Amino acid sequence: MISLPFAFSVISLLGTAAAQTQYTSTHTAAVAAARATALTLSPTSNVAGRTFDRFVQIWLENVDYVDAIADPNLAYLATQGISLTNYIARTHPSQPNYIAVAAGTRHGITDNNIHRLDASTKSVVDLLEPAGISWSIYQEDMPYSGFQGPSYASGSYVRKHNPLASFDSVTASATRSAKCKNFTMFEQDLAADKLPQWMFLTPNMDNSGHDTSVAYAGKWARDFLTPLLADSKFNIPRTLVMLTFDEGSYNRNNQVYAVLLGSAVPTGKRGTTNGTAYGHYSVLKTVEVNWGLGNLGQGDVGANAFF
Ligand SMILES: *[C@@H]1O[C@H](CO)[C@@H](O)[C@H](O)[C@H]1NC(C)=O
Numbered sequence: 001m002i003s004l005p006f007a008f009s010v011i012s013l014l015g016t017a018a019a020q021t022q023y024t025s026t027h028t029a030a031v032a033a034a035r036a037t038a039l040t041l042s043p044t045s046n047v048a049g050r051t052f053d054r055f056v057q058i059w060l061e062n063v064d065y066v067d068a069i070a071d072p073n074l075a076y077l078a079t080q081g082i083s084l085t086n087y088i089a090r091t092h093p094s095q096p097n098y099i100a101v102a103a104g105t106r107h108g109i110t111d112n113n114i115h116r117l118d119a120s121t122k123s124v125v126d127l128l129e130p131a132g133i134s135w136s137i138y139q140e141d142m143p144y145s146g147f148q149g150p151s152y153a154s155g156s157y158v159r160k161h162n163p164l165a166s167f168d169s170v171t172a173s174a175t176r177s178a179k180c181k182n183f184t185m186f187e188q189d190l191a192a193d194k195l196p197q198w199m200f201l202t203p204n205m206d207n208s209g210h211d212t213s214v215a216y217a218g219k220w221a222r223d224f225l226t227p228l229l230a231d232s233k234f235n236i237p238r239t240l241v242m243l244t245f246d247e248g249s250y251n252r253n254n255q256v257y258a259v260l261l262g263s264a265v266p267t268g269k270r271g272t273t274n275g276t277a278y279g280h281y282s283v284l285k286t287v288e289v290n291w292g293l294g295n296l297g298q299g300d301v302g303a304n305a306f307f
């Protein structure tokens with residue numbers, strides 16, 4: 001009985017783009033209805049950057065640098081790129097780190113609860129869009145594009161690991177919500193040669209290591225990335241891929257593994273390390289500098305760029 005109002009409220013809103021913002025129910029009928037109609041967009045663009053023309057971030061979960069680099073698969077991936085050996089995550093727990101990389105500040109958020117940052121709160125997409133740089137985020141096990149519920153698939157997808165879910169400036173926009181997609185869409189966009197220039201990938205709670213182990217996440221990352229790095233539709237010329245962790249454990253200094261991969265890394269730099277002080281704000285700064293985007297006036301301003 002409880003399901004009916006949910007199903008009806010979603011169905012009654014279908015047909016208008018704004019209905020997308022109502023898509024929070026995890027009830028089966030509501031999800032099926034929303035999935036059947038959810039707006040999905042796969043924009044592409046070709047804006048030349050200073051060092052790279054495509055940027056891909058993949059975030060794993062909750063491992064200290066010392067433990068990640070001791071994992072054979074993550075150690076192997078480090079030999080394929082530049083290993084940043086002084087990369088410190090922002091804070092604890094997870095969610096404010098995801099907010100930080102999107103906004104250059106955690107906007108006062110200190111927990112994993114549901115927060116909504118008002119529509120005037122800017123994120124990286126407010127810098128990318130005016131410059132004509134296409135973007136998408138890919139969240140594994142999200143049921144459909146623009147889903148706004150707290151979790152899905154028995155907690156396999158979680159909102160707290162979605163970097164843009166807390167921004168009303170994204171969720172209240174039908175076209176922006178349509179670019180918050182799942183891994184099915186990643187595979188589809190890849191096959192159709194429709195990947196954007198900026199993307200953020202969040203694996204599910206098992207693959208990220210959150211509910212499993214560093215060994216599990218390391219194997220997933222190597223198995224996922226190896227074919228992609230060999231795929232000319234993914235690793236196009238001047239592609240920069242960053243593999244890192246949202247945070248370390250609470251026991252050490254929050255230093256995390258961070259490796260730069262992809263065709264944008266010069267052959268001679270593969271297998272090298274770089275001890276410059278970096279963190280999540282550096283990611284934003286690197287993107288800003290690369291495409292001449294200006295900044296968000298937050299922690300991004302003073303951060304060190306990767307290049
Ligand atoms: C992923 O999202 C698309 C687009 O909304 C949807 O059609 C598809 O069913 C979703 N995949 C899964 C596995 O839920």
Ligand SMILES: *[C@@H]1O[C@H](CO)[C@@H](O)[C@H](O)[C@H]1NC(C)=O
Pocket residue numbers: 082260274275276306307
């Ligand atoms: C690493 O270190 C130097 C500073 O010594 C910096 O200028 C350089 O661009 C860095 N970046 C990478 C990705 O190697």
